[in-house]
Amino acid sequence: MSEEVFYKSISELEKMLDSRQISAVELAKAFIDRKNAVDSKVGAFISSNEGELLESARKSDERRAAGGKLSELDGIPVGLKDLLAVRGQKLTCASRMLENYVSPYTGTAMKKLENAGALFWGRLNMDEFAMGSSCENSALQTTRNPWDLSRIPGGSSGGSAAAVSAGECAASLGSDTGGSIRQPASLCGVVGVKPTYGLVSRFGLAAFASSLDQIGPFARSVRDAAVVLKHIAGYDRLDSTSANVPVDDYPARLSPDAFAGKKAGVPKEYFSSGMDPEVRVIVEKAVEKCGELGAEIVEVSLPHTDLAIPVYYIIATAEASSNLARYDGIRYTHRSSKAGDVVDVYFKSRAEGFGEEVKRRIILGSYVLSSGYYDAYYLRAQKVRTLIRRDFENAFESVDVILAPTSPTTAFKAGEKSSDPLSMYLSDIFTINVNLAGLPGLSLPCGFASDGMPVGLQMIGKTFDESNLLSYAYAYEQACGWNRCNPKL
Amino acid sequence: MADSAEIDIDYVAKLARIELTPDEKEKFSRQLGQILGYFRKLSEIDVSGVEPSAHAHAVYNVWRDDVEGEPMSVEDALMNAPAKRDNQIVVPKVVDDA
Numbered sequence: 001m002s003e004e005v006f007y008k009s010i011s012e013l014e015k016m017l018d019s020r021q022i023s024a025v026e027l028a029k030a031f032i033d034r035k036n037a038v039d040s041k042v043g044a045f046i047s048s049n050e051g052e053l054l055e056s057a058r059k060s061d062e063r064r065a066a067g068g069k070l071s072e073l074d075g076i077p078v079g080l081k082d083l084l085a086v087r088g089q090k091l092t093c094a095s096r097m098l099e100n101y102v103s104p105y106t107g108t109a110m111k112k113l114e115n116a117g118a119l120f121w122g123r124l125n126m127d128e129f130a131m132g133s134s135c136e137n138s139a140l141q142t143t144r145n146p147w148d149l150s151r152i153p154g155g156s157s158g159g160s161a162a163a164v165s166a167g168e169c170a171a172s173l174g175s176d177t178g179g180s181i182r183q184p185a186s187l188c189g190v191v192g193v194k195p196t197y198g199l200v201s202r203f204g205l206a207a208f209a210s211s212l213d214q215i216g217p218f219a220r221s222v223r224d225a226a227v228v229l230k231h232i233a234g235y236d237r238l239d240s241t242s243a244n245v246p247v248d249d250y251p252a253r254l255s256p257d258a259f260a261g262k263k264a265g266v267p268k269e270y271f272s273s274g275m276d277p278e279v280r281v282i283v284e285k286a287v288e289k290c291g292e293l294g295a296e297i298v299e300v301s302l303p304h305t306d307l308a309i310p311v312y313y314i315i316a317t318a319e320a321s322s323n324l325a326r327y328d329g330i331r332y333t334h335r336s337s338k339a340g341d342v343v344d345v346y347f348k349s350r351a352e353g354f355g356e357e358v359k360r361r362i363i364l365g366s367y368v369l370s371s372g373y374y375d376a377y378y379l380r381a382q383k384v385r386t387l388i389r390r391d392f393e394n395a396f397e398s399v400d401v402i403l404a405p406t407s408p409t410t411a412f413k414a415g416e417k418s419s420d421p422l423s424m425y426l427s428d429i430f431t432i433n434v435n436l437a438g439l440p441g442l443s444l445p446c447g448f449a450s451d452g453m454p455v456g457l458q459m460i461g462k463t464f465d466e467s468n469l470l471s472y473a474y475a476y477e478q479a480c481g482w483n484r485c486n487p488k489l
Numbered sequence: 490m491a492d493s494a495e496i497d498i499d500y501v502a503k504l505a506r507i508e509l510t511p512d513e514k515e516k517f518s519r520q521l522g523q524i525l526g527y528f529r530k531l532s533e534i535d536v537s538g539v540e541p542s543a544h545a546h547a548v549y550n551v552w553r554d555d556v557e558g559e560p561m562s563v564e565d566a567l568m569n570a571p572a573k574r575d576n577q578i579v580v581p582k583v584v585d586d587a
Contacts, residue, residue: 104565197545211544240551241544310528321505328506330580332569342581343506351508359507364521366505367496380531382541387534389542422524438545463546 006034006167007486010224013170014072017064024064024075024119028057031077031121035168038489043143044153044163046082047090048122053077056119063117072227072251074117079163079172082123083130084215085204086110089120093206094138095128097333097353107204108239109173109215109232116231121169125159128355129324130180130208132156133427136418137357144414145188146487147453151411154184157218161188164218166489171219171228175205177212178312179406179431182443185218186406186456189445191225191473191483192218194431196464197438198243200229201236209319210241212312212435221483222444222474226250229466248467256478258471259293265300265399270430275408278449283405286446286457286476290403293475300395300402304387305433311388312432313425314368314381321365327353360421385436392437392460401472402460405430406443410453430458440466444473445482454482496521 005027008016016022022030032050039045060075080086083093085103092098106114114120127137135143135158143158145151146166153162157174161184164172174181176194185192193216200215207213217228233247266287271280291297329335329349336348354362368377395402408429417424434441439460446457457476461469477483498518502509509517563576572579 101569104561104568198548237551237553241548243546243548304534307531307534310531313524314528314531325506329571331578333571335571339581342583345581346506347508350506354507356513359505359509359513360517360520362505362507363498363501363517364524367501367521367525370501370504376532377528379541380534380536382543383536383539384531384534385542386539387536389545421520422527425524436545 004167005030007220009221010072010076010170010219010227011221013076017075024057024060025054027075028053028077028119031169035122038166039168041144041149041489042146042162042166042168043141044124044159044166044168045122046092046094046125046140046159053119053121060117060119070115070117071231073113073231076118076170077121078113078118078228079122079124079160079169080110080120081126081157081160081172081174083126083175083206084110084173086120090123091206092123092140093129094126094140095353095355095358096139097327099140099334101332105204108201108236110204112232112234122163124163124172127156127158128358129206129320130156130175130177131320131357131361133179133183133424134412134417135159136414137355139355145411146489147189148411150413151453152187152414154187154407154411156180158184160218161185161190161192164188164190164220165487167486171217171224173215173232174218175213175215176435177208177316178435179428181216181218182406182431182441182456182458183428185443186458187411187454189454189485189487190218190220191222191442191444192216193225193229193442193470194434194440195229195233195466196243196440198241199233199245199440199464199466201239201242203236203238207323209316210323211319212316222470222477223251223254225442226254226470243464245464250467250470253467254471254474256475257294258468258475259290259295262295262400262472263398264290264295264297265395265402266297267302267305267395267402267404268299269302269305270404274429275405276410279405279409279455282447282449282455283457287403289480290472290476293479298399300399302391302395302433304384304391307384308388308433308436309425309429311381311384312428312436313364314377315385315436317361317365318369318378319365321362321369324358324362329353357421388433389437392433392439396462400462401469404458404460406456406458410449410451410455434460439463440469442469442473444477445485446480447482448485496525
């Protein structure tokens with residue numbers, strides 16, 4: 001395992017902190033140094049506050065010295081995607097629209113992390129308003145893949161994935177509407193978890209598509225992701241779609257024998273054409289490994305898979321066109337100085353504040369909701385969403401977990417797809433179904449292609465079955481250890 | 490379902506309250522036509538008798554006790570307003586002088 005402190009897992013760091021091998025302030029300094037050394041190349045951070053990190057690290061050291069450690073996360077620097085609210089911190093959504101916005105309150109998941117003693121470290125880059133699969137739609141800066149700086153980190157939570165991959169923070173939070181945690185995790189070679197819809201409160205998450213959005217962790221190991229998820233999960237009355245279900249002690253339930261006696265389904269539709277042949281071989285090998293670890297591998301069918309992209313891009317853009325109506329230039333966003341009357345403020349502020357992809361999606365969403373087209377597009381998409389959900393319900397009658405690729409390719413070159421929105425949308429094919437069905441899904445490293453880029457294995461679980469899902473991933477990770485490979489920067 | 494020729498980009502941009510440049514109108518019309526063309530495969534599916542899903546796990550009637558809480562202060566609520574005065578947001582005049 002790597003000697004550098006910034007590449008150590010949270011479990012290792014906790015031991016070092018507990019045994020006074022390192023102080024939280026020293027650890028914070030190590031991450032600050034690492035960020036200063038590599039982020040001019042990686043570009044994961046939109047902003048960061050070294051003084052604030054060191055001050056909170058000092059308080060963490062005091063707590064430990066007094067024997068009052070708050071949790072296993074006390075003193076651990078965690079990065080945040082720049083759409084998560086922390087009082088007093090900027091929240092830009094990587095948009096000109098919110099370039100100067102400062103959160104007046106702290107969102108629930110972040111409050112919980114704070115209460116666990118985690119230290120917030122950095123606001124991380126993303127596609128503007130989480131719309132994109134490459135981070136290239138950020139209006140504020142460019143993020144590159146730590147494994148190859150000519151490639152994209154994935155998106156939309158590209159900064160959150162790249163920062164963990166490059167050792168700039170120990171873990172991070174992102175959000176996943178159609179794959180925005182799992183896809184960049186796959187492309188950057190880290191673990192990323194999209195929880196069941198409703199497990200983690202969305203209060204304090206800038207909304208993109210409210211029926212699909214979930215906050216989730218990025219980490220260097222399955223155990224680390226389980227630790228972070230345990231702390232952010234749970235019922236919250238401030239989110240009307242929050243689920244009132246018990247939260248398991250995920251890290252305590254991880255078992256290297258998780259696959260014993262279990263059935264793992266492989267959807268035949270996911271291994272069709274359109275997938276990079278090398279990625280396919282690597283993922284098939286990973287599935288085989290799960291078989292060796294005790295799982296009975298069976299083929300399952302998700303017949304409506306190829307409809308997921310149209311369904312997703314109708315529902316997500318419709319919800320986005322509604323959610324983003326709040327950015328009106330009146331109350332808390334960029335206001336155009338060129339506007340005449342009030343209505344002109346809307347038109348011009350939105351024209352100046354939103355980037356191209358955001359405009360495209362708001363227009364598409366407005367169109368599918370408009371009179372005369374609502375039934376043909378939006379209502380129909382909601383009905384097909386039901387069929388997609390039923391596909392999974394049927395599959396989970398006979399299997400305990402579904403194994404699939406996360407992304408059809410490894411990280412592509414910057415600029416390769418940025419001029420063709422449809423081909424960018426198609427890169428989400430393996431992840432968006434999971435959001436439509438509201439299921440938990442995760443991506444973990446399962447090998448490298450010949451171009452040196454990481455490949456991710458996606459595991460999809462039953463509703464609120466995070467405990468077992470994380471345990472399957474842990475079993476695979478323990479046997480293979482791909483997560484212990486780090487990029488050379 | 491519609492094809493690209495049917496998109497009235499001016500009308501939809503107006504619904505979305507976004508002023509588009511002539512270049513954006515041309516580009517978005519073309520791209521959205523292509524995207525909607527791809528969406529057309531949805532029309533081939535038989536959805537008769539299928540209930541629409543607004544959410545994956547629908548939650549109904551979430552009630553809470555009516556208890557007093559600490560609201561956000563006016564200062565906090567207005568801290569990001571682009572123009573403010575006397576605890577209010579300043580906007581251009583809405584009603585014309587008669």
